[in-house]
Amino acid sequence: MDTWILARKRASAFAAALALCSLGLAPSFAEESQGHMQAEAVGIVVSNAVSPAVAPGIKTAAVYFTLANNSGSDADLVAVQSPAFAIAHFHKTAVADGLMTMEPVAQLSIPHGESVSFAPGSLHVMVMGAKKRFEAGDRFMLTLQFGTGTTLEVPVDVVKPGDMSGGSHDHSSMKMN
Numbered sequence: 001m002d003t004w005i006l007a008r009k010r011a012s013a014f015a016a017a018l019a020l021c022s023l024g025l026a027p028s029f030a031e032e033s034q035g036h037m038q039a040e041a042v043g044i045v046v047s048n049a050v051s052p053a054v055a056p057g058i059k060t061a062a063v064y065f066t067l068a069n070n071s072g073s074d075a076d077l078v079a080v081q082s083p084a085f086a087i088a089h090f091h092k093t094a095v096a097d098g099l100m101t102m103e104p105v106a107q108l109s110i111p112h113g114e115s116v117s118f119a120p121g122s123l124h125v126m127v128m129g130a131k132k133r134f135e136a137g138d139r140f141m142l143t144l145q146f147g148t149g150t151t152l153e154v155p156v157d158v159v160k161p162g163d164m165s166g167g168s169h170d171h172s173s174m175k176m177n
Helices: 003-022
Strands: 028-031 037-041 044-052 060-069 075-081 085-096 099-105 108-110 115-118 123-130 139-146 151-159
Touching: 044 139, 060 151, 075 085, 108 115, 115 123
Parallel strands: 044 151
Antiparallel strands: 028 037, 037 044, 044 060, 060 115, 060 123, 075 108, 075 139, 085 099, 085 123, 139 151
């Protein structure tokens, strides 16, 4: 990409972030009752973000959370990344001909007023190429990017397998592409 265009995009993103801060709409974090962090920006709330610890030598993990869209309009979740991992993707678990498979999901549309659960055996974030070993009690950051260009930094708690908060598996109002 042309350096000038990239510099202009970065300047625009910085100006937008500054404007959000001046309106009191900057991303915020609040401790929830279960000890997990909650992240919120411009009406999008992510809660209970967890990743089960994996065995030594395994560099791939899953991330689960609940995302609520209270932004006033539909939201398109278009990308995910983490500085702690080389690659991050949205995936959904499906059963075809009696076999469980994982399929990549390019984009999620979350209607205003709806929430989506990223949960085991369903929609989740796969993070691959861990840059260090994460154990229960550790935390890493995940960045969600929306179609509007808004990003949301989400703290993810690494938990013992089986110590995850429960969540709904209903995705009936979500369109996955």
